[in-house]
Amino acid sequence: MPSHQPNRVYLPTNAHSNQYLLAEFKPDEQFYQAGKSVESCYQKLADTLYSLAEQHQLFNVQIIANDKLPVVRYHSEAHNLETEKQIRIFYNPVYHEGQNLFCTPEYQAKKIRIVFLATGNELRSQAAHFHQSVVALLTQLKNETGLTTPIKIRDHQHLSYDLFAAVKGHKESYGYKLRGLYPRYLARNVSLPTQHSEITYVTLTLPLSRQLKKQTQVESSTDHSALYQRLAEQFQTACSGKGLQRLAMVANGRTPLVRNSQVDQSEQNSELQKISFDPDKSEAQFIQHWQADNLVESAHFILVASKQDNTEMGYGRFMNHVEEALRSFCKQLQLDTAKQQLTVRFYQHISYLQ
Numbered sequence: 050m051p052s053h054q055p056n057r058v059y060l061p062t063n064a065h066s067n068q069y070l071l072a073e074f075k076p077d078e079q080f081y082q083a084g085k086s087v088e089s090c091y092q093k094l095a096d097t098l099y100s101l102a103e104q105h106q107l108f109n110v111q112i113i114a115n116d117k118l119p120v121v122r123y124h125s126e127a128h129n130l131e132t133e134k135q136i137r138i139f140y141n142p143v144y145h146e147g148q149n150l151f152c153t154p155e156y157q158a159k160k161i162r163i164v165f166l167a168t169g170n171e172l173r174s175q176a177a178h179f180h181q182s183v184v185a186l187l188t189q190l191k192n193e194t195g196l197t198t199p200i201k202i203r204d205h206q207h208l209s210y211d212l213f214a215a216v217k218g219h220k221e222s223y224g225y226k227l228r229g230l231y232p233r234y235l236a237r238n239v240s241l242p243t244q245h246s247e248i249t250y251v252t253l254t255l256p257l258s259r260q261l262k263k264q265t266q267v268e269s270s271t272d273h274s275a276l277y278q279r280l281a282e283q284f285q286t287a288c289s290g291k292g293l294q295r296l297a298m299v300a301n302g303r304t305p306l307v308r309n310s311q312v313d314q315s316e317q318n319s320e321l322q323k324i325s326f327d328p329d330k331s332e333a334q335f336i337q338h339w340q341a342d343n344l345v346e347s348a349h350f351i352l353v354a355s356k357q358d359n360t361e362m363g364y365g366r367f368m369n370h371v372e373e374a375l376r377s378f379c380k381q382l383q384l385d386t387a388k389q390q391l392t393v394r395f396y397q398h399i400s401y402l403q
Contacts, residue, residue, distance in 0.1 A: 056360070057224035058368035064210035064223075065123040067142060068167035068176055070183045071203040072403075073160050074196065087155050095150045097193055098163065098186075105186045108146040109166035111138060114158045115151055118321060120304060121166065123209055134320040135304070143170045173206070176230075177237035180204055187403060203400040204230065212253070212375055212393045213386035226363035230399045245401035248309045248328055249354040249364055250295075251371045253378075254392045255280075256347050257300075261382060274341035277348075280382075281337055284350055287378035291370040294333035295326050295353035301338045302345045307353065307396070326353045350378075368395060 076090075084090035091114045102110045111129075113119060117136050124139035129149060131137075136151055146168060152158070165183045169175060187200055208225075211217065229249070234241055257276070265276045281298050288296055299305040303322035310325035317323060317338075324336055339348075352374070358367035375393065379386060 054224065055366055055369065056362040057226055057365045058372065059222040059224050060208065061210050061214035061219050062221040062223050063214060063219055064208050066172040067121060067123050067205075067207040067209070068172050068179060069119075069121050069205050070165040070180060071119065071205065072163045072165070072183070072187055072200050073203075074198045074200045075159065076157070076161055077198055080196070081157055087157055088152060091150060091152045091161075094161070094194065095148075098190060099148050101186050101189055101193075102148075102165075105182045107165055107182060107186065108168050109140065109142075110148050111136070111164040111166070112150045112152075113162040113164065115153045115156060116158050116160060117151065118306075119162060119164045121164070121205070121207075123207075132320060134318055138164065138166070140166060142166065142168050142172055176204075176206060177234045177239040180234065181239050184403065200403045201400060202403050203398060206230070206397045208395040210393055212372070212379070212391040213389075216386045224365075225368075226365050227368055227395065227397075228363035229359045230397050232361075241399065242401045245399055246309045246311060247397075247399045248307065248326065249359065249367075249395075249397050250307050250326075251352045251354075251368070251396070252305065252307075252394045253350040253375055254347050254394075255350065255382075256389065257345060258389065260385070262344075264383070272341050273344045276344075277337075277339040277341070280348060281335075283381045284378055285335060287381065288352065288374045291374045292358075293352050293370060293374055295328070295355065296334070297324050297336040297338075297351040297353075298348060299324070299338045299351070300345050300348035301340055301343060303338070305349045305351060307351060307398075309398075324351065328354060329356050331355070350375075364395075364397075 081087060081090050084093055095112055098110060113136055117134055119136045119138055121138045125141055127140045127145040129136060129138055167179045231241055262276065265279055277300055284298060299322050303317060303320055306321055306323045308323055308325050310327045322338055326334060352371050354364060354367050358364060
């Protein structure tokens, strides 16, 4: 068993890693005049893109041309779930490859989104190379298609695991420094623009079990405010003293999306809840989204890293504080950690214009 270091966080070895690059641009009139129909314009783009992807050894590429937002998750089986607002992409990067075009007949998308999903079994060590390959492809794509509008590049990296995997018998762990994306890429001779947006955060998905509902005696009530207020208070209490001041609780049935407020502002639709934080500001922030008359299946708790948490060693110390807070939170809730799956996701995002 390795000796624990404060600048490393020790995660179970069965933690899942995902990475994807989202490239999005606004098609102009010239783009839609290049084909006989809207669908033929998309297909022309897809044919060029898939050919370039093969050259750059990028084996999982999805094109979204219906203004829906991609949400990527690890799963042992590959499948895509399309809803009114989302394309939910489930895949295992070790095994799954694919090419898909999502579009609606005669619908001209305001934005075209291209999702490049990393494949292989060494995603974190190969992340810079993957990023570099995608950027090279996009440069070639612009040259071959005559695309003149800027492309927004968003690099998303996730680590997901059960917070109490050791309690369930999986005791093997691996120490991560969790270095920031910008210095990690520079160390691999991959330069990113100095003008970029970055945000790092953690989410905990908490199923609202019968046990939790009984603790506040609201199982048959139509007013669930006592449950939500209790969860919010205990979450804040667990985080106090840990230097964790940028928090959110989303329990309205929507999927939370965390963004940097310098780039994106908070908003919502019927499926998605965008929450914006400024990691450069020192002010404490606690955002809550829930409705007293809406008892949801799960609540999402979010902890955002500050600029100071991004040390030369990485986010390991921050993540240790996060784990201490989340374990304290679960203890307050008297959860049966041997039976309940409590999924923690560590996110690193960086974005810029190409």
